[in-house]
Amino acid sequence: MIRLGNAATIGLMALSRIAQLIAVILLIATFNFVLVRAAPGDPAQVMAGQSGASDPKLLEDLRKEYGLDKPYVVQLASYLGRVVKLDLGYSYRQRRPVADLVLERLPATLLLTVTAFCLALLIGTTLGALAGLAAGTVLDTVFTVLSLVLYATPVFWLGLMLVLVFSVTLGWLPPFGYETINVKLSPIERALDVAKHLIMPVTSLAAIYLAIYARLMRSSIIEVAQQDFIKTARAKGLTGPSIVFGHMLRNALVPVVTVAGMQAGALVGGAVVIETVFAWPGLGRLTFDALLQRDYPVLLGIFLILSIVVIVLNLLTDLIYKLIDPRMTTGAA
């Protein structure tokens, strides 16, 4: 039997995990490539059209210049080769490296999605836990109806309604954008300004997830409350709060973490819509523009970065899962 030190085992586990991740990323890159190329439209034509000329010679030259005349397989191979070297390519529309474009927009998107995710999880599980503990009471009914309404509300509509109420009618919050431009602000003032801009997009994005986590947590709490070990805890003479915090919450969180981990990726996708509604300068807008312009390198770059974000989120979920549930410590995959 090979017995390794604990640190060595964890190190090896991490290494194997990273090797797996690289394989997954390359697979995703290939899939993205095929998907984007399968869409109708010829980037050379889009470019040529913009330049105002449409003679075959120019198209031919453009294709040659960007390697679009070569067979797909060759194009794919050279693309994957560049991905391995962390080179995301060059946008022939914007005349800038794709990496610059994407990294410039990534922080805004992360700020939006991470805030929305944390709020949804925190508020959702809290409300869900309260509803579950008060199952069958008026409080429970109110929470349940509320979460159902939130769940059924389309994200973009909620965004528009918020703008209508809080910006147009009340004038409390800025209707769009990331920050107020053309004003000089101290760092603290600037942070507050960004936060103010953040409120409505985050609320619209978080609403549906908040509802999902609340409903999930509610049923999870109700289920845990019926478990034998809760009866044991009561028979031990523990106080209500120590039963809830010491025995129920952690057990009830297990299914919530599973679902939250899977949905973290979807949340990033949902951000595209919200960013469009609120003119948020994140990856969502960039994706939208690149799609219209058939800007393949930018699209591929965004997809790749988003995939990596999702994979990292999944990895984090696994880790959190292991922290919560000691039974999950076996198995590398």
Add this chain to the structure above:
Amino acid sequence: MRGTVQAMAPVLSVENLSIALPDGGDRPFAVENVSFEVKPNEVVCLVGESGSGKSMIAHALLSLLPKGVAVASGTVMVAGKNPVELDRQALRRLRGGDAAMIFQEPLSSLNPLKRVGKQIEEMILTHQEPTPSASEVYDRVQQLLTQVGLPNPKLLEKSYPFELSGGQRQRVMIAMAMANRPALLIADEPTTALDVTTQRQILGLIDDLRRDRGMGVLLITHDFGVVADVADRVVVLRHGKVVEQGTVEEVLRHPKADYTRELIDAVPKARLDQINRKDVHSEPLLEVIGLQKTFRVKRGFLQPPREVVAADGISLTLHEGETLAVVGESGSGKSTLGRMILRLTEPDDGAIRFNGQDLRRLRGEALRQARKQLQIVFQDPFASLDPRQKIGDAIARGPMAFGTSRAEAMEQAKKLLMRVGLSAVAADRYPHEFSGGQRQRICIARALALKPRVLIADEAVSALDVSVQAQVLALLAELRKEMKLAMVFITHDLRIAAEIADRVIVLQKGRIVEEGATADVFIAPQATYTRDLLDAIPGRNFFDQPGFANETGKIPTARMSS
């Protein structure tokens, strides 16, 4: 110093207790006019079948009744306090302080995400005032773990429940219950989920702790064997009413109530004289040769997988009309053996010959045809029927898959239902409308619908009450004779094996440690392991059964550890 009178005051007295059920149930009361007492240093057994209200009483003692169920009348005094009248804080002091409780399923009764040491600590910290220091608590936990006979308490304290065996988990539960030196221990079927040998150890432990501390014990059980082994006094319950109570000698030796007598009679016993060794067909119907199976459980990266040997060269033969009991404790590989014979689990090596064919070589249609002749009845009649399928369909689907017309198959299903003691109208009903015993009859009908030649019964009566168990066993015996069925009867309960089998195989860790005619195995066991198992049978001294190796002239005692 306490006066004698005070010392003898009961730690528990229940007077005319009635517990009301919510409206719309099948009866208004779960428990009616129940009275009994538990004195210090006394073990009182509350015996009854499912639905007798025994668990309800236990829960009422600590005010742990489920929502909608409440004490309607009568009084309960636990260590001089009435739980119904206590305020929240006083009730909490009673729970876990004056009286502690342990439950049937130790795995689900412990928080799966908390180290066991922490769970015991909590019990100490909640109750002891002034709050002891961290090192005092640690010492106390170590002391408790040692007292309940757990090895290596330092390491064990840091374990999670899933890392322990069933017996160890129940010991942890007991350690937790003992933390505040309760005057009363309420044990609700504490050994039902455990193997016989573990059961014996746990009962012994409870008994020792009782003696050491002069604690009163209320033990709830359905098993008269357990009663005979540990009880001082017995309360027999039926449908929420006390049928009879008295000392263990009075009740078990001279039962007054018919119901008590029925229950005692229903305890499976070896009737070795009654087993007629008929001349069996010389050709075996089923032959298993050198079966091997090892399960590999994947562990962490680069760690070698954990290997569990379920079968290590198992060979056996089964003749037409013969019943072979396969006995062993959990993890011995007995269920895997049954599954391998049906090819539900693929063996690593070995051969299974059925009616001259090698089952392991069969594929596709030939396998399907062979499988029809080998059927199984599982342990849990609640889980083995599709809740959304009507009983008639459940039974008729098998024959229909082999070409019988629907009308004919349904007709046959109804006949089978009547044969197993149900009515034909049951065909149009759903599984939830039946009791456990009835469902197991349905499962038997389902298995027989295909007219099998071999029936594998995997713990088929283990989940049933003793009286129902006796009925189902009788039914199986009849069917066996009628249909010339060969039966493999898998069980952990040696009493049942002794009652039904012609031959017995004793399995330990995937190996056959003993094999022979039932009478031989029970009268003159050869292997130490078999002897250990036989010794652990609850109540074996009391129900001095023919054949059960009894030390000569030993007077049956009502106490295991004496």
